[in-house]
Amino acid sequence: MSTATVAKSRPAQAAKPGRRRMSLPVVLLLIAGALVLVSVVRLITGANGITSTGQMSTALRLAVPIGLAGLGGLWAERAGVVNIGLEGMMILGTWFGAWAGYQWGPWVGVAFGILGGCIGGVLHAIATVTFNVNHIVSGVALNILALGLARYLSKYTFEGVPQGSSKQSPPIESLGTFDVPGLSDLLVTLNQKHWFVISDVAGLLGGAITNLSPLTVVAVALVPLSWFVLWRTAFGLRLRSCGENPVAAESLGVNVYKYKYIAVIISGGFAGMGGAFLSIVASNVYLDGQTAGRGYIGLAAMIFGNWMPGGLALGAGLFGYTDSLNLRGGTSNVHALLLLVALLLLAGALYLAWRRRYLPALITAVVAAATYLWYANTSEVPSQLVTASPYIVTLLVLSLSAQHLRMPKADGLPYRKGQGG
Known part of the structure; x- marks a missing residue:
C-alpha cells in the first residue's frame, strides 16, 4: 500500500477562515518580537535573572521530562488513544530507572526506565485497544496503580539499604555534564x-x-525525529490515519490494532524516559512523589502545541521556565514578569481591536490594566504564587488556546475491527 493511497483515503477538510497555520517567517518574527519585549522588561525592572544563562539552563533541565511526557502523549493521541496515564508511566520510569541505575549504572537505569514506561503503555493499550475501556478511566486507573506499585516496591527494595528508605533510593551515579x-x-x-x-x-x-546532560541531548533530538517519523514516512502516515479515520485505514489494509499498540507502547517509553530523567539526571535519587504532576503538564504542553512536535517543545519550554522560577528563588523575577504579561495583554487587546472584536479587546485591556496596577503597586509577589506558577500557566494556556486547537478526529473514540461494515 502506497503512502499516496492512504492520503487519498482521508476525507478532505475544508479550510476554515482564520485558522491557517503560521508560516516559519511569521513564527520567527513573533519569537524575535517576544525577545525584544522581554529585553525591554528586563531593562525597566532590572531583573537580569529572567534571561540569565543559569535560569535558562535550569529551565531546559526542567522542560525535558515535561517534553518527553508530551511526546508520549503525541504518539498515542495521533493514533487515536487518549493517554491520561502518562503520569503513571512516568512514575514507573522513575522507580525502574532508579532501581536499575543504582545497581548497574545510569545508562542501564535509563533503559529500564524506558522499559517501565513501556509496561505501563502495554497495560493501557490492552485496556483501551483490546477491551475498549474508556481511555480516561484506564489512564486514571493506571496512574493510581503505578503510584501504589512504586511505593510498595520502594519499601521492599530500598528500605534497609545504605542511604535508602521506603520513600527514597540510594544515590545513583551521574551521567555527567558537558x-x-x-x-x-x-x-x-x-x-x-x-x-x-x-x-x-x-x-x-x-x-x-x-x-548539558547527554540524556538532554537525546531528549531534544527526539522532537525532530518524532516529526520526521510521523509526518515524513509511510509508517507515520499509517499511524496517524488510525487517529483520524481508522475505518478508512482498515479498508486500505492498515492493521489498526497493531499501530495503536505500537503508538501507545512508544508513548509509554517516552514517558518512562522522562521519569528516568527525573530520578537519574535531575536529582540522582528516586523520591516518592517525584513526578509532581509532570505527566499531566506534559499532556497540557501537547495540547498547547496543537498535537505537533514543534508546538509541544515550545509549550514544554514555557512550563519548564515557569517551574525554574520557583527553584531559583524567583519572587522578584515573577514580579518583573507581571509587567511582561501586562504588555502582552495590551498587544493582544490592540490585535483584537484591529480585528474589530471590540468586546474581547475591552476585556483584555481591562485585565492588562489590572496586571500593570498589580506590578506598579507591589515590590514582589507572594512565594506561594511562584510555587503555583507552573500550574497557573498550564490552566491559562489551555483556556486561551482552546478555540484554536484541532485534535485527531478519532482521538478517544472506541474502535472495533470490521465496524465499517
Whole structure:
C-alpha cells in the first residue's frame, strides 16, 4: 500500500477562515518580537535573572521530562488513544530507572526506565485497544496503580539499604555534564554584559549548551525525529490515519490494532524516559512523589502545541521556565514578569481591536490594566504564587488556546475491527 493511497483515503477538510497555520517567517518574527519585549522588561525592572544563562539552563533541565511526557502523549493521541496515564508511566520510569541505575549504572537505569514506561503503555493499550475501556478511566486507573506499585516496591527494595528508605533510593551515579568548549564561556560573558537583546539571546543560547546532560541531548533530538517519523514516512502516515479515520485505514489494509499498540507502547517509553530523567539526571535519587504532576503538564504542553512536535517543545519550554522560577528563588523575577504579561495583554487587546472584536479587546485591556496596577503597586509577589506558577500557566494556556486547537478526529473514540461494515 502506497503512502499516496492512504492520503487519498482521508476525507478532505475544508479550510476554515482564520485558522491557517503560521508560516516559519511569521513564527520567527513573533519569537524575535517576544525577545525584544522581554529585553525591554528586563531593562525597566532590572531583573537580569529572567534571561540569565543559569535560569535558562535550569529551565531546559526542567522542560525535558515535561517534553518527553508530551511526546508520549503525541504518539498515542495521533493514533487515536487518549493517554491520561502518562503520569503513571512516568512514575514507573522513575522507580525502574532508579532501581536499575543504582545497581548497574545510569545508562542501564535509563533503559529500564524506558522499559517501565513501556509496561505501563502495554497495560493501557490492552485496556483501551483490546477491551475498549474508556481511555480516561484506564489512564486514571493506571496512574493510581503505578503510584501504589512504586511505593510498595520502594519499601521492599530500598528500605534497609545504605542511604535508602521506603520513600527514597540510594544515590545513583551521574551521567555527567558537558559544555560546548569556548562557545559556552563566550555566551556567559555576553549574558553578563546585560546589553539590550544581545545579552538575552546569549542567555537563551548559553542555557541550551551549558551544563548539558547527554540524556538532554537525546531528549531534544527526539522532537525532530518524532516529526520526521510521523509526518515524513509511510509508517507515520499509517499511524496517524488510525487517529483520524481508522475505518478508512482498515479498508486500505492498515492493521489498526497493531499501530495503536505500537503508538501507545512508544508513548509509554517516552514517558518512562522522562521519569528516568527525573530520578537519574535531575536529582540522582528516586523520591516518592517525584513526578509532581509532570505527566499531566506534559499532556497540557501537547495540547498547547496543537498535537505537533514543534508546538509541544515550545509549550514544554514555557512550563519548564515557569517551574525554574520557583527553584531559583524567583519572587522578584515573577514580579518583573507581571509587567511582561501586562504588555502582552495590551498587544493582544490592540490585535483584537484591529480585528474589530471590540468586546474581547475591552476585556483584555481591562485585565492588562489590572496586571500593570498589580506590578506598579507591589515590590514582589507572594512565594506561594511562584510555587503555583507552573500550574497557573498550564490552566491559562489551555483556556486561551482552546478555540484554536484541532485534535485527531478519532482521538478517544472506541474502535472495533470490521465496524465499517
